Amino acid sequence: xKRILLTAILIFLLSGIGLAHPPSSIEAYVEENSxxxxxxxxxxxxxxxxxxxxxxFRNGNLFFDQxxxxxxxxxxxxxxxSIKNIESPTKLLVEATCNKWGTLRKEIEIK
Numbered sequence: 001x002k003r004i005l006l007t008a009i010l011i012f013l014l015s016g017i018g019l020a021h022p023p024s025s026i027e028a029y030v031e032e033n034s035x036x037x038x039x040x041x042x043x044x045x046x047x048x049x050x051x052x053x054x055x056x057f058r059n060g061n062l063f064f065d066q067x068x069x070x071x072x073x074x075x076x077x078x079x080x081x082s083i084k085n086i087e088s089p090t091k092l093l094v095e096a097t098c099n100k101w102g103t104l105r106k107e108i109e110i111k
Contacts, residue, residue: 022102023051023076026094030110033084039076039096039104046071052099054079056092063092086110 023041030036035056043049050071056064064081071077090110097103 020100026106041076
């Protein structure tokens with residue numbers, strides 16, 4: 001009986017992890033004084049499974065940090081961040097985290 005219960009609990013826990021996934025891509029481009037991000041994270045219910053934080057690091061230091069309680073759409077979310085005070089060349093690291101499981105990082109160079 002214990003073996004059946006442990007197996008059921010293990011299957012339940014693993015199925016939740018299997019449904020959770022990090023964002024699949026980060027598209028980034030600079031337009032004038034803005035960094036525009038399009039973060040792809042395909043989900044069936046953007047109120048329950050979503051990107052809950054986006055952080056941007058500049059030369060290793062936290063530059064931007066925003067949390068969310070849902071996604072814009074089932075496809076992901078889009079952000080526009082002011083970078084008018086950033087001198088070039090500069091390296092940025094964008095980090096997008098799923099509320100269920102996983103983080104995707106992308107390095108961007110501002111020239």
